[in-house]
Structure formats: C-alpha cells, structure tokens
Amino acid sequence: MTHDVAEKPGTMDNDIAPDDAPDSAAALASLIPPLDQTAILLDIDGTLLDFAPTPREVWVPPELAVTLKQLHARSNGALALVSGRSLNDIDLIFAPDLFPAIGGHGAEMRLQPDSEAVATHSPPLDKELKRRLAAIAKLSPGILLEDKGYSLALHYRLAPAAEKAIYEAVSLIRAELPNAPIEVLPGKSVCEIKHAGFTKASGVRELMTQEPFKGRRPFFIGDDVTDETVFAIMPDYNGLAFSVGRRALGVAGQFGTPDDVREFLAHLIDGKGT
C-alpha cells in the first residue's frame, strides 16, 4: 500500500495502541509449519534490525546472522529478505553473508544467495527529478539523502521537525509533474520517492512463482506501511503475516520489537527442525 503525500505524512516509530500487547515468540512459532514446507520472508529495518540514527549505522547481531544461515539451510533455501533497501546495500549490511532477497520495494530480486538479480522493473529515476528532490535536503541540517537509483529517500530521523516541510516540498514537485509515474512512500522517519508499478507485494508474488519458494506456505514479518502490501497477499498463499510494534490489519500475530523477532527465529531452529 502506498500513500500520496496529500493523504498521509510519514509514519512514526511508536504508534502502538496502549492495549495492544505483543504475542510470545513461542506462541507465534507454534503457528509455523515444518521448515521444509515454509517460505520465510523477512523485512529488515525495524523487523530484523533495530533502528539506527542513519541507514549506514545499523548493526547485525552475530547471533542473527547464524540464525538466518541456519534457517536458510533448514528451509532448503526458501528464506528471503524483503526490503526497501537495494540488494547492494543489503549485501553490505549482512557481509560477508549473502541471502536471497527482494530489494528496493520490489524493484530487484535474487533467488539464490550468490546469483544475479533476476527481475528489475524499474529504470533509474529521472535525473532532473532527482536533482529537484535532492535539493529538499537543504531545508534543514540532518536531512540525509539516500540514492537507490530507481528511488530517492529523504531521511529525517536526525531532523524530525523537518517532516512536514519535506512532505510539502515533495507535494509541490509532484503537483508540477502530474503525469510522472512516481509515488511517495512514507516510511519511518523517511520520505521515499520511487517509480510506481511495483511494490514489495509484487516482488513477493514473483518470488512465490519460483523454486524453492513455489508451493510453500509463506510467512512474512514486517513493521512498516510498505509491508502492509505483503500482509494483504499472504492469504492468497495460505500464508501468515506478523507485524512488529503494532497490530496491523489482518496479521496472525504481533511482535513487540526486533529483539522479539530474533528470539522467534531462533526458536524456529530449535522447534521446527526438518
């Protein structure tokens, strides 16, 4: 699900309803089929990893890397990261490990850890448009630009007061280009402008047509607005959706924090062996 800037500004990190208690890792693990029948689909930031002040400062706990490698092996390769980050960025973050992945909100996909990206739905964002969007970073110190080629992200975690001005500036640029095939994704302390026509859900649909994912029951864990597109399609695959930090619509369960997600994944190794 994407939102026009006129509809909704960026989402906040802690929009948890007071009575919205998370489920236990053990209870959620009991819902998962044996690993050789499961496709494991995982968002990265805010789900596997704790948020950091800037995109480059995230830290992958060594135990998580071990867990992901074990789950990848135990599921016979049917584990994929599903991220807004580019594949290149994902690989740098998890280095030296490589995983199957959908990158760039569905712009890129890689089925095997060491294979090339097999689907690229997006040309680079228009250069002039990028320059205009990039100039928005001058509104305030602390606004960071992340250029992913097919999209541009304006991060304001270090300049939270700039949120409204950023969305207004993006809205003005869009109003001048009503036919541009672009859309605005409000993320967590980030406003991202990308090509329209692909989403995390379209990436997952494509992934689920391919071995070793095809025919399995997927589960997907995510925390953000962009993850809701994937939550919505899980029933089409008899799959399960889990949210983090809030109980999103249609999910089978909720984790409190990325630490709870990591505990759950470790629990799967012990309890769902094949």
Ligand SMILES: O=P(O)(O)OC[C@H]1O[C@H](O[C@H]2O[C@H](CO)[C@@H](O)[C@H](O)[C@H]2O)[C@H](O)[C@@H](O)[C@@H]1O
């Ligand atoms: O789909 P995801 O894997 O959850 O990626 C979403 C975005 O994550 C990154 O930004 C977010 O995490 C940063 C590090 O914790 C944080 O500083 C920033 O405020 C968050 O928005 C990444 O930089 C983006 O490209 C992804 O789209």
